[in-house]
Amino acid sequence: MKTIMIHEMPNHAGETVRIGAWLANKRSSGKIAFLQLRDGSGFVQAVVVKEVVGEEIFAKAKSITQESSLYITAEVTVDDRSTFGYELQVKDIEIISVAIDYPITPKEHGTEFLMDHxxxxxxxxxxxxxxxxxxxxxxxxxxxxxxxxxxxxxxxxxxxxxxxxxxxxxxxxxxxxxxxxxxxxxxxxxxxxxxxxxxxxxxxxxxxxxxxxxxxxxxxxxxxxxxxxxxxxxxxxxxxxxxxxxxxxxxxxxxxxxxxxxxxxxxxxxxxxxxxxxxxxxxxxxxxxxxxxxxxxxxxxxxxxxxxxxxxxxxxxxxxxxxxxxxxxxxxxxxxxxxxxxxxxxxxxxxxxxxxxxxxxxxxxxxxxxxxxxxxxxxxxxxxxxxxxxxxxxxxxxxxxxxxxxxxxxxxxxxxxxxxxxxxxxxxxxx
Known part of the structure; x- marks a missing residue:
């Protein structure tokens, strides 16, 4: 299986690939989780469907914390709703390192705090x-x-x-x-x-x-x-x-x-x-x-x-x-x-x-x-x-x-x- 970076996804539409990434953000809706991933070359959304991946992998998707690192195995699909134009349909998740209490959360932070970090x-x-x-x-x-x-x-x-x-x-x-x-x-x-x-x-x-x-x-x-x-x-x-x-x-x-x-x-x-x-x-x-x-x-x-x-x-x-x-x-x-x-x-x-x-x-x-x-x-x-x-x-x-x-x-x-x-x-x- 080919390991690629996010910016290379347009060349692999319809293929199953492996990507190393960090979790920038996430949200879940019932039996679907949406992971916002980044790997330095870009950002992409990965979709985790419980019926497809099973209980264990879906639990990983819901529990993984912001800025934890992971490998994602997924199919690259075209997504016209995304500014990037593509997303990932997840098949497997391998967690590399869990980030605990990442200091920069999605809320607003002051400039001095951000500059300190x-x-x-x-x-x-x-x-x-x-x-x-x-x-x-x-x-x-x-x-x-x-x-x-x-x-x-x-x-x-x-x-x-x-x-x-x-x-x-x-x-x-x-x-x-x-x-x-x-x-x-x-x-x-x-x-x-x-x-x-x-x-x-x-x-x-x-x-x-x-x-x-x-x-x-x-x-x-x-x-x-x-x-x-x-x-x-x-x-x-x-x-x-x-x-x-x-x-x-x-x-x-x-x-x-x-x-x-x-x-x-x-x-x-x-x-x-x-x-x-x-x-x-x-x-x-x-x-x-x-x-x-x-x-x-x-x-x-x-x-x-x-x-x-x-x-x-x-x-x-x-x-x-x-x-x-x-x-x-x-x-x-x-x-x-x-x-x-x-x-x-x-x-x-x-x-x-x-x-x-x-x-x-x-x-x-x-x-x-x-x-x-x-x-x-x-x-x-x-x-x-x-x-x-x-x-x-x-x-x-x-x-x-x-x-x-x-x-x-x-x-x-x-x-x-x-x-x-x-x-x-x-x-x-x-x-």
Whole structure:
């Protein structure tokens, strides 16, 4: 007899199979028991009929507890009433392990309780769906960049300096010198782009930012492409093509998961390139007209400002050409202005905020050196980075996409803490 997983059931309609699973929930009605099973690949209902299986097996079905593990022998049948389209007609049950007093019951639980039991909360239907969508975004990311000639490169996690030039870094000792957990692999990816042309990285980043908003994590994952001989306008086109690709891939390959989360698919179906663009200058004027009287040119945008701008569009929107003073040292100046840089933030619809930050990078040696000095950075720590603009410098651009914010937007979940398996928050390092 073939042992299969739930997601393989459509290939075995009419066959008797064996499945290893956990009991997510159950109900019974007289001489019939309905077992809601999960095996990691999906969820399915198993029907246990007393007249078919006999007293002993039916008693097992009625007594088995939530999250107990078991083997089910059953016939795969078509069920048009199920969103999955199939169910199991049980013939035999073998209990592997009995779970006693499983803490997460079908009733409502508070967020802190669920976060304390994150290792178990991951088993729920909603969390399972979010993790599957996260996996699809990652798969689609590799697919997009490899199709477009990018090479995957892994920058270091331990670094001796900060690409953003901020103090929000986790400091550690590297033998007899100071080191930091990386907040971005960008500078190293620029070096890789000078060797390999078009590259991307995918890895964890760390921000010691004391923020408790629904958009922030202390540890999160970033996709960071860098592209030689690519200037600002072309970079924006690549960004919108990439985001459209992952959204459409999620729609195509995760329909059950999106339905389980109650996501409005019509809002995702329209996400196709090109995306609208608004300059920082025009965004300031727009916000003042909307009643944000306290904002002035030169201020950075907070969550309320980004949300107000995003609400005017039903697509992700680029905000371009921010002031020099609020952006990192490595961004290329506008060719016709010395007060703004060639950059853009991509703001997701529906209040999910910035999902991409990107820019054309400086490739002039003297200008790069000047900007490092203006930002008060230690030049010796950036000597290797300055070499990139000394030896064969070319125009180049790059960006970083925050995985968790993107997954939150596609999934429609409220908080990014649900989009990473084990979130690290300001008040949480457990489990």
């Amino acid at each position: 994150r290792h178990l909360w991951l088993r729920s239907r909603k969390q399972h769906a979010v993790m599957k969508i996260r996996d699809e975004v990652i798969r689609a990311t590799y697919d997009f960049f490899h199709m477009n000639g990018f090479v995957k490169v892994d920058p270091p996690i331990l670094t001796g300096s900060s690409p953003e030039g901020t103090s929000e870094l986790f400091k550690t000792k590297y033998f007899d010198e100071d080191a930091f957990l990386s907040q971005s692999g960008q500078l190293y990816m620029e070096a890789a782009a000078m060797a390999l042309g078009k590259v991307f990285s995918f890895g964890p980043t760390f921000r010691a930012e004391k923020s408790k908003t629904r958009r922030h994590l202390i540890e999160f994952w970033m996709i960071e492409p860098e592209m030689a001989f690519v200037q600002h306008a072309e970079s924006l086109e690549i960004q919108e093509q990439y985001v459209a690709h992952v959204v459409q891939s999620a729609l195509k390959n995760c329909p059950l998961e999106l339905e389980r989360l109650g996501r409005d698919l019509s809002k995702l179906e329209k996400i196709k390139a090109p995306f609208p663009r608004i300059s920082y200058d025009d965004a300031i004027k727009f916000l003042i007209e909307k009643g944000f009287d306290d904002i002035v040119w030169g201020d950075d945008f907070g969550a309320p400002h980004e949300t107000a701008i995003a609400e005017s569009y039903d697509m992700p929107v680029f905000i371009t050409h921010y002031p020099v003073g609020i952006k990192p040292f490595y961004m290329q100046l506008h060719p016709d202005r010395d007060d703004v840089v060639l950059c853009a933030d991509l703001i997701a619809p529906e209040g999910y905020g910035e999902i991409i930050g990107g820019s054309e990078r400086i490739h002039d040696y003297e200008l790069m050196k000047k900007r490092i000095q203006e930002h008060g950075l230690e030049e010796s720590a950036y000597e290797w980075y300055l070499d990139l603009s000394k030896y064969g410098a070319v125009p180049h651009s790059g960006f970083g996409l925050g995985l968790e914010r993107t997954v939150a937007w596609i999934s429609g979940v409220e908080h990014v803490r649900e989009t990473i398996p084990f979130p690290r928050l300001l008040n949480r390092l457990y489990p």
